Amino acid sequence: PSRMHGLGSHAGMAPALPPPAWRDLGASAARLRLAPTLLSGMSFRWKQRVDGIFEGVLGTDAYELKEIADAVHFRVLSKRPSPDAEARLRAHLSLGRGVDVCSWLDQQLLSDPPACFAKAAAALGGVRVLNVEKLESVVAFIGSANNNIKRNMQMVESLCAHFPESRIETEDSHCSKTALHFRFPTVEQLASLSEKTLWELGWGYRAPRLHRLARELSERGGVEFLEALSVLPEVEARAKLCELSGIGRKVADCILLFSYGRDSVVPVDTHCLQIAQKRLLPSIRGLSLSAGVYQKIVDRFHEIFGKEFAGWAFMVMFVGELSDFRKVIEARAQTKSNILIEAPAEIKSNLVETNIRSRFFLDPTKIESVSVAGSSAAVDSAAGSTAKPPDARAEREARREAVREKAVREKRVRETGVREKGVRELKREEIRAPEPAANATTAAKPADVATTAEPAAKPAATTEPVKIERTPIRAAPNTKRQTGAEKAGRGAVRRKLEPEDNGQPVRLGHTHTRLSGL
16 A cells, blocks of 8 residues: 555656757857857856856846857756747847858958967857847946956846846756756846845945946836937947946947947957057057047057957957966967968068967968978978877977077076176276385386376376375265175275376265376
């Protein structure tokens, strides 16, 4: 009976629903790379699990994304997904908008791309500019000021989780056990929060700004006010956004690029300023980020990449400067798929001499070795030679180590040589005074005086001995005087026989020396 009772109890339970199937999003890795797109600060609602799967929320639905070989698959975790769940995801990833970053290099759309852009585009070619909901973008980028991406993700997540009624229902077996997904708050929910509550949620000094912003949006009509800005020109839309609390030009430009589809907008913050100073616009080095410098950087991006998709080019370079993705670029640059070699002779003349050896890539299956600057033979060998034996990599590492050791030795020699040269020059300039005559009646020889004095003009002969008169220099106020030990350590004062210059004493060391009787 107990066995039958157990069967009956299990039979009365509702069967668990099978997990939703993964579906192909129809985007190759060349068009979409998840990590640099979802974790680079355009949206703060995505996170990556330890198993490599990305979890995020769009509207009223929770999603999972993963990369499989050269494809991207997704599934919706909500119990009652929206009918347009897939269309919303595709719009969020901008799969029907913008430009594929690799096409700039493959189709040679840029005549002279910056080296940093070429390296980032080759390693992170699937970076796309996201399309984020307008209210979420406004609130999230207010929190991004003087902040980092991970901490801002935590702030946005705590803000969403504060409203339990906004939780999205999902099957526990469909996602990680600790995953809780929440819709983004509405304007009414944000306006109900006090400054104290926002402080407790981790928003810190940004709490008063967000508190005022929620009230201003509520007074202006909420989301309808933000949607109405879509039809305005870029300048007017930016001006309207800057009227809200906590929004300046940089935050407004982020909102325009990531929520209004204004692909020509380039948000300039301190990171973009550093990129421009180092890579694109050396003339602004040392300058702070003023309105004029801001506009110069934007104009420079438009000049290099064209105005239509300058914002996409900016994101490629921005992601390439993030520490996590910079490591990926550096590691990829050391593999055969992206070995940098010297440019061919016919195009080398068009390159600017930099520390970067080249920005051109050859077929990795034909590359024999990395060429040394100034060598054209390696280019010919890379174009059609066979691969090196398996120990070629070790030999290259040994040669590089030898070059580094040689450079260190040469640097030490140069430093030592400079110090020794300075001592020798000092010794040549030191001319000691002659020894005092043993006999007081013995006169100094004019010839001897002439050979030790400067300038070379011979002074008039005299029978009187040379008299040296020293006048000590008075120490400046509040100057530490030397102790006897310090004076003894410096040695005796070296004196130099030299005629007066227009009657003024010649300053040598710590004394004024007057020569009389010459």
